[in-house]
Amino acid sequence: MNKQLFYALILTGLLTGACKKEETKPSGNPIIDPKTEFSSAYFGDSLAFTVSVSDAEVPLSTLKARLYYSDELVSETVIRTKTNGDYTGKIFVPYYANVPNGTATLKLVLQNINFTVAEEQYDLPLERPDYPYLTLVTDVAEYRLERTGPYTYAATSTFPARMSGYIKTPTFGEAGNELTFGWIDNAIKEGSTNNIPFSNAFSGEYTISFNSLTYEAAPFIIAYAINQTVMKRVDDTHYSVDLALNQEEEVIIDGFDDLASWWIDPDYFAKDGSDKLLFQPKSGNYRITADFNNRYFIVEALNGSDLAALQPDGTGAVWIIGEGIGKPSVSANAVGWTPEKALCMAPIQDKVYQVTVVAGTTVAADNINFKFFHQKGWGGEFKNDALSTTSDLIFVGDGSNGRDPGNLGLLEGKTLEAGTTYVLTLDLTAGNDQAVLNVETR
Structure with missing residues (x-):
């Protein structure tokens, strides 16, 4: 027998043996024996279960409990099963809006290390808990929302016009959890503790309500509005609106029950003899943002729907970034080197921009270090x-x-007189490369 034939016979024998060995590899026989009766559950439950698992031939790998609403997998628990025996776990029954009472499908899936699988399936009737009450949690107090009907709850009390808080449930049933409802993407969602921005047209006694089936809530009826255009919520403390405004046009602000306590920016608004607010800059498109933290209206020039920037011909907008200036006060809301807080100078006429400051209030009396920018941010x-x-x-x-090139400072030995008003005017009529700063005392 030649060597080549001899080696070929050996290789054939090895391969044949390997194939036979693979063919005889046991697949195993996983067995599931539930010790828990899956009768029913509530939405929001953590459903406990005990299952006896075994495989006499092959070691086990995992036990999975899977919950389906219709054909959608909504929850899963995975348990490592190193040995035969009893295993205990919990699977969460999700609580969603507008899901009616019905029957879910619970599947138990047991797998051994050879990927052989055994599966048991159970119908699980589900019911939405109808809580005896809910709780509104705010930063200062908690308010009990009493049940007024199926899934509906309400609390009547003396509230401020703007009332922010999240809602929580009591536990319900033996397997229940405390659930929360909060504000996500301008809607109420389960599982959140972000404050819901309830709001009313006035402070005083009114009712806050919530439906735990539909997630409908009230009141959101406050209409912060300017010139009869409702402002959009930016976040809990900021509302904004984009408007076309004319110079000397009356600006009507609605929905602010404490408007008299707000700071009114003199660069943008002036009061006439009857306390009406008149718009001061030149006619154009502007964004007005109500800043509830600092209780003033931020006004910014627009180009279409975007914040305006300085154009080559000197029109557009000029912005202030830097130290020693801030509205409504430099002590509480300094701009600093934070471009997001840049102040938009009022365009009082074509190519002329203005900012009015009061020493010791909106500008530091003894030290300034700010400059003028072409946009709200770094760049020009x-x-x-x-x-x-x-x-x-x-x-x-x-x-x-x-000072760095272009940064403003106070001349040596000079300070601004506390309480005195100063008007800084940036004149670009000769060109953007020949800007002139005028400073007037009033």
Whole structure:
């Protein structure tokens, strides 16, 4: 027998033996023996179960409990099963809006290390808990929402016009959990503790309600509005609206029960003899944002639906970023080097922009270090090669005089007089590269 034939016979024998060994590999026989009767459950339950599992031939791998609403897998629990025996676990029964009482499908899936699977399936009747009450949790107190009908709850009390909080349930049944409902993406969702921005047209006694089936809630009827256009919620403390406004047009603000306590920016609004607010900048499109944290209205120029930026011809907008200035007060809301807080100068006429400050209130009396930018953010900016001033109070930095190029500072030995109003006007009529800063005392 030649060597080649000899080696071929050996290889054939090895391969044949391997194939036979693979063919005789046991697949196993996983067996599921539930010790729990799956009779019914409530939405929101953590359903406990005990299952005896075994495989006399092959070691086990995992036991999976899977819950389906219709054909959709909504919950799963995975248990490692290293040995035969009893295993205990829990599977959460999700609580969703607008899901009616019905029958879910619970599947138990047992798998051994050879991927052989055994499965048991059970019908699981589900019912939505109808709680005896719910609780509104706010930063200052908790309010009990009493049941007023199937899945409906309400609390009547003396509330502020804006009332933020989340809702929680008591536990319900033996396997129940405390559930929460909060604010996500401008809607109420289960599982959240973000404050729901309830709001009413007035402070005082009114009713807050919630439906635990539909997630409908009230009141959201407050209409913060300017010139009869409802403001959109930005977040819990900011509402905004984009408007076309005309110079000297009356601006009517509705829905603010404490408007008299808000700071009114003199660059954008003036009061006439009857306390009406008149718009001061030149006619155009503007975004007005109600800042409830600082209780003032932020006004920003627009180009279409976007924030305006300075154009090559000097029109558009100019923004202030830097230290020593802030509205409604520099102590509480300084701009700093935070571009998101940039102040939009009021365009009082074509190519002329203005900011009005009061020393010790909206501008620091003894130290300033801010500059003018082409946009609300980093990018184009006015440096000393494009900006000049003849002011006897404020100088323009050149990089060697105590300020970076274009940054404003107070001249040596000079301070602003506390309580005095100063109007800073940026004139671009000669071109963006020949900007002139004028400083007027009023």
